[in-house]
Amino acid sequence: MANLLEHEAIYYLREAVAQLERPALLFSGGKDSIVLAHLCRQAFLHLPCPLLHVDTGHNFPETLEFRDRFVQEFKARLIVARVQDSIDRGTVHEEAGPRPSRNAAQSVTLLEAVAEHRLDGLLGGARRDEEKARAKERFFSHRDQHGQWRPKEQRPEFWNLVNAFHHPHEHFRVFPLSNWTELDIWRYIQRYQIEVPSLYFARPRRVNSQLLADEQGREELVxxxxxxxxxxxxxxxxxxxxxxxxxxxxxxxxxxxxxxRADDQRSQAAMEDRKRLGYF
Amino acid sequence: MLRFVTAGSVDDGKSTLIGRLLHDKELIPSDVLQGLTDLAYLTDGLRDEREQKITIDVAYRYFEIQGRKFILADTPGHEQYTRNMLTGASTADLAVILVDARKGVTSQTRRHTLLCSLLGVPQIVLAVNKMDTVEFQQNVFQRIEQDFYDYADRLKIASIVTIPVSALEGDNIVHKSAHMEWYDGPTLLHHLQHVHLGSLLNQVDFRLAVQCVVRPHQDFRGLAGRVLSGRIRPGQQVTLLPAETTTTIRTILGPGGELDEAVAGQSVLLTLQDEREAARGTMVARTANQPERATRLDVNLCWTDARPLQVHTPYWLLHTSRKIRCQVEHVHYQLDVDSLHRQPAQTLELNQIGRVRLVCSEAVFFDPYDRNRETGSLALVDPQSHHTVAAGMIRGAALDPEKDQRIYPYQASIDRVQREQRQGHLACVLWFTGLSGSGKSTLAQELEKLLFAQNCNTFSLDGDNLRHGLNSDLPFSQAARKENVRRAAEVARLAFEHGHIVLASFISPFAEDRQQARQRIEPGRFLEIFLDCPLEECLRRDPKGLYARAQRGEIPEFTGISSPYEKPQNPELHLPLQPLERSLQQLLDLLKIRHILPPS
Known part of the structure; x- marks a missing residue:
């Protein structure tokens, strides 16, 4: 039995596809974007827009395998935006240090993809319960020409009315799963028997002391x-x-x-700062 | 699932209250709790919020306690962020309005209460916070409670509960306070867990606004949309608006497969028996139960943009899944938040609330907001800035200005609201409908006696007394019966506008005529009472011998014999054949529930 959150998510997916001209579904191979793609198929009986994968080059191998199988099964069109390409173009500089993260760099690559493919909407699986700055997001979150989020000037959302008016080069981030929790995601996965990458399930893996994947580390059940x-x-x-x-x-x-997530631990406002600059 | 908002002035401690609730229920993740220095930081997620120690935007929190799921919107107290409060409250089942025990009811408290009332938030909790700073004194609480009721009694709010709390100390949030033995009501959490939840959605009038047409391949074409209200099954007849084409539902597809029935809130795909033109914006309704339509709308508006309202200037109207060009033709008044006085105004500025007349470039298909929030709500968008500049609640169709002018002289120098305030009860029209002999007049007379004994101003109208005077020129043809009902409705309206409880008893067999009578009266004040007495019983009673004459063919087109009676689909009260005392009790209960009579 489908629940209210599913009906709500489908409603916002349909609003996005009906009101925006060139939307894409952000697909990381993670559970949230998998659930979103499934909801999309429930809403439209097929995928009405391409999948966009921002590839940091630091992927778990399982994620890429999963992605490619998923694309085939859904008969989806896949756009891959590579952080490495941005580095090669010189628009992004690799972090220095022992464990360089390409997390912040993703924002630049993402905005480059938005411009290149003239996208006016990115459908994402972000949820408000993940993090404090995300708790402030609207279903339809407006981004200016520079891809920036201006939290103080967010458009109010009255009832379920969607104001998706935008000028050229502006775009929307659309979050149909806003009201879902991690538990809701897993209940949905259970209800519809959805396949997710094996990384989510416990087995012995080599990890370091911070439980980050590490071939030199010791084996633990994680x-x-x-x-x-x-x-x-x-x-x-x-x-x-x-x-x-x-x-x-x-x-x-x-x-x-x-x-x-080590990237969120860097400061109180880590997520907000990244979001202002265009992070998902 | 309970969706609730917290509202109140700056520094009343909203964020702390939520932090306390989550903390005491052990709902805060352990790693988050470790780094926490102030309970308010749990929801104040933006840098500016932490630095200025205020809440700027709505923050949502999700938790589950013993099977009830909660979605909480923590909304800002600053007047400049009222639009964010509206965002949270527009979909809420319940609002917790906080007041600082030291400051009492403030202008901002009244503003938020008024907004909740306009938005139709059914449940309000007044939480008098910081009771620790006033030594938990009962008289402080009682004074604030009284102030609040003095204001709220003039608004339409279904339920109010007041609770003295201390968010900082944890009194009456999750655990019962040890400092306030004089208080024997529930804790905040207990109330949230056990409050009865009705649906915000209208369960009766089927409406679906098409969001898009889904066509995955040649052989399938479905209308995608959310059931805004009511319910629908395959095989039922529907009308598509504005095209006004009629067809039948073939199948209904939900997220999990085909459905026997779709209900309000569900996202579905409808397939139709025959290919009919439909696109985004098409409204689907039952053929026998369609929304109202008008190009001019009477609207309560909350202005949410820094740039004030401009009359005779184009805006986009967002309504269901449609975008329509519109202008504000006239500002009727602006509402003073504190006194609730209606002040003449030319415009509405940021955070002001008022009544306006909108004129739209195409007909809008709507129901009054009080009846159906999904088809009665709207937003205005500035075509240049693209800001969402207003939230609106449709009261009904507006007359066009020329007709308005003709009606103005009618408006009494003493208005209905003044009369209602003095007499201590509201005006309404009780429209008794049913077959001849079903007991309409008898019931109305008995009710009138009871109301009269309670010092109510009443006014009786029935078919017979009008037929002998005002309507003595009318024959009994179909057209004349319509005119009979129209005149009766007009007289009812005049008496209603003079503050009376009008008891109108008319067979009024046609739904359309009753609908027209309803439209003359302010939404929520027209109460249709259906006396559902079987024809056999009416025949048996036949108090005036009319059925006998009709059966002999002496009276043509007699309702029930040779002319149909269309049963009301959604009367406010449906009375089966039952003892008179029971019907009277149900009527009195209805008048109390609708706040026509004060609570006893």
């Missing part, structure tokens, strides 16, 4: 709660090998989902 850039996404100790076990784990855990 799984990933989020899948991002491999250099900054930490695992959690877990025995959950199935969707049901993950649901049980989430219902009893008290740690936050993004607590494993």
């Amino acid at each position: 799984r990933f709660r989020t899948i991002g850039d491999m250099t900054c996404t930490g695992a959690i100790r877990s025995r959950a090998r199935t969707v049901e076990e993950i649901l049980h784990e989430l219902e009893t855990t008290r740690a936050s989902e993004r607590g494993t």
Whole structure:
């Protein structure tokens, strides 16, 4: 039985596709974007827009394999925007230091893809419960010509009315899963028996002391709660090998989902600062 | 699932209250709790918010307690961010309005209460916070409570609960306070967990606004949209607006597959029996139950842009899935938030609330907001800046200005609201409909006696007393019966506008005529009472011998015998054959629920 959140997400997906001219669905191969793509198929009976993958070059190999199979099964059109290309173009400089993260660089690559493909809408699986700055997002979040988010000037959203008016070169980030929690995502995955990358399920993996993937590290029984850039996404100790076990784990855990993300830990306003500059 | 907002002035402690709620229920992730220095920081997620120690934008929090799921919108208290408060409140089931015990009810408290009332938020909780700073004194709480009721009693709010709390100390948030033994009501959390939830959506009038047409391949064409209200099944007849084409629903596809029935809130795909032209913006309704249509609308407007309203200037109107050009033709008045006085105005500025007349370039298909928030709500967008400049609630169709002028002299120098204030009850029209002999007049007379005994101003109208005077020129043809009902409705309106509880008893067999009578009266004040008495019983009673004559063919077109009676689809009260006392009790209850009579 579909629940209210599904109906709500489908409503906003349809608004996005009906009101925007050239939307794309941001696809990372993570659970949220997988769920979003499935909802898209429920809304339109096919995928009405291309998938856009921002490739940091620091992917878990499983994610890429999963992505390619997914694209085939959904008969999707895939656009890949590579951070490496931005580095080669000189629009992005690689971070210095021992574990350079390409997380911040993604924003530049993403905006370059928006311009290149003349996109006016990016559908994303971000949820308000992930992080404090995201808790302030609207369903339709306006970005100016420079791709910037101006949190103080957000358009109000009254009832379910969507104001998607925009000038050329502006775009919207659309978050149909705004009201979902991590638990809702997994309940949906369970309800529709959706396949997700094996990284989400516990098995012995080599990790370092911060539980980041590390071939030199020791073996531990872990799984990933989020899948991002491999250099900054930490695992959690877990025995959950199935969707049901993950649901049980989430219902009893008290740690936050993004607590494993080194990129969010850098400062109080880390996410907000990245979002202002165009991060997803 | 409970969607609720917190509102109140700056520094009343909204964010702290939420932090306390989550903290005491152990709903804060352990790694987040570790770095926390102030409970308010849990929701104040923006840098400016932490630096200025205020809330700027709505923050949403999600939690689940014993099977009830909560979506909380923490909204800003600063007047300049009222639009963000509106964003949170427009979809809320409940609002927690905070007041600082030291400051009492402020202008901002009244503003938020007024907005909640206009938006139709059904449940309000007044949380008197910082009780610790006034030594938990009962009389401080009581004084604030009284101030609040003095204001709120003049508004339309279905339910109000007041709770004394201290968010900082945790009193009456999750745990019962040890400092306020004089308070025996629920804690805030207890109330949130147990408050009865009705749906915000109208469950009766089927409406669906097409968002797009889905055509994945040659052989499938579906109309995609959300059921805004009511319910629909395959095989039912529908009309597509504005084309006014009629067809039948073939299948309904939901996210999980085909459905036997779709209900309000669901996103579905409809396929139709035959190919009909439809596109984004098409409204689908049951043929027998269609929305109102008008190009001129009477609207309550909350202005949310720094640039004031400009009359006779184009705006985009967002309504259901349509975008329509419109202008504000006239500002009727601006509402003073504190006194609720209607002040003459030429414009509305940021955060002001008023009544306007909109004129649209095409007909709008709507229901009054009080009846259906999905088809009664609208937003205005500035075509240059693209800002969302106003939120609007449709009250009804507006007359065009020429007709308005003709009606103005009618408007009494003492208006209905003044009369209502003095007499202590509101005006309404009770429209009793049913077959001849169903007991309309008898019931109306008995009710009138009870109301009279309670010092209410009443006014009785029935078919017979009008037929002998005002309508003595009318024959009994179909057209004349319509005219009979029209005149009756006009007389009811005059008495209503003079503050009376009007008891109108007319067979009024046609839904269209009853609908027209309804449209003459302010939304929410026309109460259709259907006496559902079986024809056999009416025949048996036949108090005036009319059925016998009709059966002998002496009276042509007699309702129930040789002319149809269209049963009301959604009467405010449906009375089956039952003892008179029970019907009277149900009527009195209805008048109290609708706030026509004060609570006893």
